[in-house]
Amino acid sequence: MDSPWLLAAPWWVCRRSLLCNCLVPRLPSPLSHPLHTRRENMAGEYVFLAAVSLLSACQQGYFAKLVGNCRMKHKIMPPAVTGAPEFERTFRAQQNCIEFYPVFLVVLWTAGCFFNQELASLLGVFYMFARYKYFFGYAESSKGRLLGFYMSLIALFCLVLLATAGVANGFLDKYFDIDMLKKIHRMF
Amino acid sequence: MDSPWLLAAPWWVCRRSLLCNCLVPRLPSPLSHPLHTRRENMAGEYVFLAAVSLLSACQQGYFAKLVGNCRMKHKIMPPAVTGAPEFERTFRAQQNCIEFYPVFLVVLWTAGCFFNQELASLLGVFYMFARYKYFFGYAESSKGRLLGFYMSLIALFCLVLLATAGVANGFLDKYFDIDMLKKIHRMF
């Protein structure tokens, strides 16, 4: 009831609160878990995936900005989303990128965490390039979107394959302690 | 200044680079963190959530494909998104699924990581089934969407409840070292 942890709690909450945490040096804490000291390392494991995700998020923001520019150019006032064909194409190009963005993130991270981070990141960069081709191709003409679109489908398909293999391996590893990926790794 | 780590750095970057990492066997490395050897296990912890996320990503891709098929059937050329009522319904059904997809992923993973992975995955599968009912119901008639929509709301609501309980427990655990979930677990 009267343990020293309970007495220390308000001070503890204060010390861990938002501003303190940024400004005050971290004292060794009586409640800290051993894993807390390794936080940067754990996140750092997935630094490639994080870099690709961050870049693709910036790409999405860039596409949104281009749609805004196109809107201004053709004087289409929000909330309207119809008008000049060029604007409609640019808008649909961005909408299609948005539709596929969460799907891309899911397969990128699943493939990266369960199969191979570097391969997944490479495919992620290829996907971003495909989306770049798609967006600017679509903005020019309806036909122009096809090349980039098929390239992005190839990237997604490869990521889904890797992710499926990785998750299947994860189940084998979890329930039967058979890690096929590690075995294949060792053969080379 | 002249430490062996700095001299070894270029070789190290090369060895860890994309292609090498896939083809060359992993030598024990002087810079490796102890956690690196457990990567598969850490990801493997959340293999159920990853499997459900991957399946739902495939479902989203499948819906996108069906909208494309419906577009071809009614000869509606992009970037148009209006025309035959059947196409408009199918398109809106997919748009609604896309709107809720990131929300679904957030509550699925929060509930799975902080409350119980297996329960969250089960609700995730139920959500996917509800979205399946919704999509095909909506494609047939506007009224047909309601059953699937309410089912998906129930799934999301349960996931939000679990996630809220889990996050609240996470705060208690972090600041007061009280892990209610573990206590409840032990009672049975």
Next chain:
Amino acid sequence: MDSPWLLAAPWWVCRRSLLCNCLVPRLPSPLSHPLHTRRENMAGEYVFLAAVSLLSACQQGYFAKLVGNCRMKHKIMPPAVTGAPEFERTFRAQQNCIEFYPVFLVVLWTAGCFFNQELASLLGVFYMFARYKYFFGYAESSKGRLLGFYMSLIALFCLVLLATAGVANGFLDKYFDIDMLKKIHRMF
């Protein structure tokens, strides 16, 4: 071929299956990894980010509900998305929030995991407030959206800066064992 693990496998899969896992007390298992016992702690590390993500997911659901209410008020039957200007503005406001939601999640988690969780969560709360201003401002008039929109851009921009710094630090840490963030931390 005939190892005890293989014989025990069906029982093991059953014991780990969905319902069992919730109801049966966890026995010490011969196959369990040492990390499994620390699951709550690992997830608990990112409890602030999870709480902000959960709240923002609820906000997205709330916006979707308001669009539904507005649809009923103006008697615009799905799948139509045009009609009364108030509905069109509300609908576009929600669509814009949806567009930026995955981008927000990516930069929030990257900034939180690689730079500083508390700072990123604070910016995440600010972003949610900005989106709240944006949504209700846009529902009233097209001009009303601007303040909230610029506020949300500031929040996103800060998160991108933090995330970029964090990821750059992650690469330095991974390949050269230089952790700038820790060094800066120690200076204070």
